[in-house]
Amino acid sequence: MIELDLDEPPVVVTAGTSLFAEALSAQAAEPREVQWAPPVPGSEGALAAIAADPRTGPAAAESVRKMTAARPYWVDVIPASQALGLSPRELLHAGPPVSWADASGPLRGALAGAMVYEGLAGDVDEAARIAARGGVSLAPCHSRGAVGPMAGVVSASMPVSVLEDTEQGGRAYCTLNEGLGQVLRYGAYSPEVIDRLRWLERMLGPLLARTLHRGGPVDVRSLIAQALQMGDECHNRNRAATSLLLREITPALLEIGAPGPDVAAAFRFISGNDHFFLNLAMPAGKVAADAGRDIPGSAMVVAMARNGTEFGIQVSGTGDEWFTAPAPIVEGLFLPGFGAADANPDIGDSTITETTGIGGFAMAAAPAIVRFVGGDPADAIRNTLQMYEITLAEHPVYQVPVLNFRGTPTGIDATLVVRSGVVPIVNTGIAGREPGVGQVGAGLVTPPMPAFADAVRALGHRARG
Amino acid sequence: MIELDLDEPPVVVTAGTSLFAEALSAQAAEPREVQWAPPVPGSEGALAAIAADPRTGPAAAESVRKMTAARPYWVDVIPASQALGLSPRELLHAGPPVSWADASGPLRGALAGAMVYEGLAGDVDEAARIAARGGVSLAPCHSRGAVGPMAGVVSASMPVSVLEDTEQGGRAYCTLNEGLGQVLRYGAYSPEVIDRLRWLERMLGPLLARTLHRGGPVDVRSLIAQALQMGDECHNRNRAATSLLLREITPALLEIGAPGPDVAAAFRFISGNDHFFLNLAMPAGKVAADAGRDIPGSAMVVAMARNGTEFGIQVSGTGDEWFTAPAPIVEGLFLPGFGAADANPDIGDSTITETTGIGGFAMAAAPAIVRFVGGDPADAIRNTLQMYEITLAEHPVYQVPVLNFRGTPTGIDATLVVRSGVVPIVNTGIAGREPGVGQVGAGLVTPPMPAFADAVRALGHRARG
DSSP states (O other), X not given: OOOOOXXXXXXXXXXXSTHHHHHHHHTTXXXXXXXXXXXXXXXXXXXXXXXXXXXXXXXXXXXXXXXXXXXXEEEEEEEHHHHHOOOTTEXXXXXXXXXXXXXXXHHHHXXXXXXXXXXXXXXXXXXXXXXXXXXXXXXXXXXXXXXXSTTOOXXXXXXXXXXXXXXXXXXXXXXXXXXXXXXXXXXXXXXXXXXXXXXXXXXXXXXXXXXXXXXXXXXXXXXXXXXXXXXXXXXXXXXXXXHHHHHHHHHHHHHSOOOHXXXXXXXXXXXXXXXXXXHHHHHHHHHHHHHTOOXXXXXXXXXXXXXXXXXXXXEGGGTTOOEEEEOOOOEEEEOTTOOGGGBOOOEESTTHHHHTTOGGGGGGGOGXXXXXXXXXXXXXXXXXXXXXXXXXXEEEEEEEGGGXXXXXXXXXXXXXXXXXXXXXXXXXXXXXXXXXXXXXXXEEEOOOHHHHHHHHHHHHHHHHO | OOOOOOSSOOOOEEESSTHHHHHHHHTTOOOEXXXXXXXXXXXXXXXXXXXXXXXXHHHHHHHXXXXXXXXXXXXXXXXXXXXXXXOTTEEEESSSOOOTTTOOHHHHHHHHHHHHHTTSOSSHHHHHHHHHTTOSEEEEGGGGTBOOSTTOOBOTTSEEEEEEETTTOOEEEEEOOOOSSSOXXXXXXXXXXXXXXXXXXXXXXXXXXXXXXXXXXXXXXXXXXXXXXXXXXXXSOOHHHHHHHHHHHHHHHHHSOOOHHHHHHHXXXXXXXXTTTHHHXXXXXXXXXXXXXXXXXXXXXXXXXXEXXXXXXXXXXXXXXXXXXXXXXXXXXXXXXXXGGGBOOOEESTTHHHHTTOGGGGGGGOGGGHHHHSSOHHHHHHXXXXXXXXXXXXXXXXXXXXXXXXXXXXXXXXHHHHHHOOXXXXXXXEEBSSTTOOEEXXXXXXXXXXXXXXXXXXXXXXXXX
C-alpha cells in the first residue's frame, strides 16, 4: 500500500471494461470513467505502422482540409450519357461493385426498370434474363464521379445534376429525386415509375437546366448550412433545404418563358417531395469527398456506400480500393403494413452525407428527425457528439445551433474507428427486400467494423512501405 | 436543537433569498434551492381574493382551452376600410391607446407616413400639424380585432389579411409585411416607403386574394407547428414558415392567370423577406387570444402590446380594460451604425405571439435566433423552460422538438406572474427613436411588472364582488 498525502480526495480514472468502475462505485468512490476499448483484434500492427508513418498526421489534415474547402454549386442538368459518358447498355448502381447474380431484390428491380425505361427490354422479366446473361454492364456510381440514393441506378437517358466545386474544380453528378412511394430507387418499376422517369427526362430536367442557365448556379453548400439551422440534417430530413431551394430557383423558373402549366407542374413536383434536395446534398458531398482523395498516408474515409448486398468504404490513402463486408440490417420504423421481415439490408450511396459531416453526423441539428428514424431528441444529440471521437475536424460552415454553433464532426478517420470501436452513425431509408415493393421504412444503421479494419490493414501495409 | 434519527443524510430545501442556501453551502451541506420570491407588494390581498373565488380555476382552464382550440386559416386579403370599417381619417396603431401628443418618434413617423399615403397630407410635416390639432382619430389595432407589428399603423386603403378561426368562428386582421429596411412599421416614411404601400394595395394584395380564392384557405396553425420543428419561433424568426407558406400558395399563384412579371414580382417580394409570415402568425395569435377573452374570473392574459410609450396588457376576466406601465428598453444587438442611444422604447403588437405560446416562449425551438437577438442557445432553452412557471397549459399543437416535443408554454396567468416575480420573455425588433429612421436592432425585453400587478388588483376587486 502506498501512503498518499493529499489535500483533496483522490480521483480515480478508469478505462476499459466497466467492471473497474463498478467495483469502485460499490466502495462509494466516484470514478471518472473514460470510454476506451482495445482496438479491433488483428489491427494493432497496422495501427502501429500508420502511427509511425510521418505522413499520417499531415496527410489526414490535408485530406480533411480539401474536403471542407469544397464549395459545390449546382450548375446544370444534362443527360447521363453526356455527363458520365454512359453508353446505352451501361448501368451504374449504388455501393461497391456487384454482379447481377449477387444483386439484392431492390437493386435488381431498379436495374430491370431502368432497362425497360431505356428500351433495352420489353418488360422486367425480359430485362432480368438479359442482365443474367451479361447483356448489360454494371459499375458503381462512385467509379464515375456520381452518387445515387438507395439502388442508385443511373442509365444513359436519365438527366443528372452537375455539381461543381468552384474552389477546387471537381465535378460530381446525381439523378433528380423521383419523389416518394413507388420509385425506381427503392426497386419499384411499375408503368407509373417508368412514366415519371420519362417526365423527368423530357420535362423537368430541361426546365431545370434552363432555370439554372438563366438564374445562375445555386450555392448548395450555403443551402446545406442554412438548412442545418432549420432542423434538417440533409440526409433523411431535407424539408428546409428543399424549401430554400424552391425560393432560390423559382424566380428564374418563372422567367424562362416556359408554358404556365409546365412551370406549375415543375413547382408542384419539387414542392411535393421534401427529399428533392437529397439528390443535391449527395453530389455536394461527393465532390467534397473526392477533393480529399488520393493523399498518400491519409486514413480519411472518402466513400461509404452500400449496394444492398455489401457495405463498402474507400479511404484517401488507398486509392479506389473498396473494403467491404455484408450490408447490415437497418433498425428503425416501418411504414404501415411492413415489418422487419420485409426489409432489404442497407443500400445506397446516400452515406456520402455522413462521409462529409452531415446526415447522421448532424442529427443534433435535426431533433424532429427522430419521428422518422426512431429514438428521441437526446439520442440525436448523443449521436452527433459521439462522432467527434472518430472525425478529423469540425466543419467550418456546417454548424449545429443547439451545440452552440459547433461545426459538425467531419472527415472520418478509419484508424480512430478501429481504435475506438465507434462506427459511424448512419440514418437511412429502408427498401423492400422484394423487387417492385419500394420503401418500407427508415431508421439507423451501424456500418460493419470489418470494412474499416480491412482498410486500416491495407493502409498499414502501405505505411510499412 | 431537535435530535433526528435518519437513515440518510438530511436534505435541506431552501426558498426565498439565496442567503439561506449560501450559508448552508458554506457548511458543506447541499441545499436544494427552490425558486421562490414573495409576491409583488400590494398584490397579496388581490391574490387571496382571486384564490378564494371558486370561478378562478375553471375560468382559467376554459380561457386557455379556447385559446389553444383555435384553428386560424388565412382566408382572404381585403382593404382595411372593408375589413375593419375604417373611415379615411381613422388610423389604428399598436399597443394600448395613445394620443399624438404622447406618441413616440417611430409611431409619429408611421402615422404621418400613412396620412401621406392616404392623401390626407402633402408631406409628413403637414401630416404632423393635422394630427396635432386632432384632424385624425387614433385607436388601438386591438380595439378592432387587428394587430400590427412595431408602430402597427393601419389606414383605410391598406390591404389586410383575414384570419378565420374555423373551430370557433372568430376573425382577426393584419396588414401585409412590408419587408426590411426603410418601412412604415419602423417609423420610416420616405417616398420609397409610400410607393411600396401603394404596390401592396394595388398589386400584391389583390394577387394574394385571387390566389387564396383559387387555392383555398391556408392552415396557419399547421404552418406554425411545422415551422417550430424547423428552427422558427414565429416572432423574430419566420424563415421556415415563410418558406413553407411559399410552397403552399405558389401553385395557385401560378394558376390565377396573372401576367408573368407580376407573379414573379410577387414571389420575389415574399421570398425576399423572411419576416413575411410574421403578419400571419400575429393575427393567428390574435384570433386565438380573442377566443379566450371575457371569461369572468379568468386571469389569463389575452393581449400584451406596446405603443412605443406604454406597455399594456388585457386579461380575460377584466374585459377591454388596459393595464399599462412605461414601455421598457430592449436589450439586444444593434445594426451597424446604431447603438442603445438610437433605440425607441419597446413597441408593437407582435407580443401577441408570446401571448399565445410562441415567440419568446418557443425560443427553445429556434436556437439560431440568438444570432439575431443575442444570448446563446442555452439561454433560449432556459427562457422557454422558465415560461412553464407562469403559463396555464402546454400547447397541444405547437411543440418543441429538443424538449422531446413538449407543447410550448401557453396562456400567461397574470396571478402566476405576480406570485412568482417571473415576467414573460419577449423577443422583438428595435425601432429608431427618431421618426424616419427605421429598424436599429433586435433583442429581448422584460415587460413591466406593474402592468401585471394592476391587472391582478382589478381582477381581485371583481373577485370580491
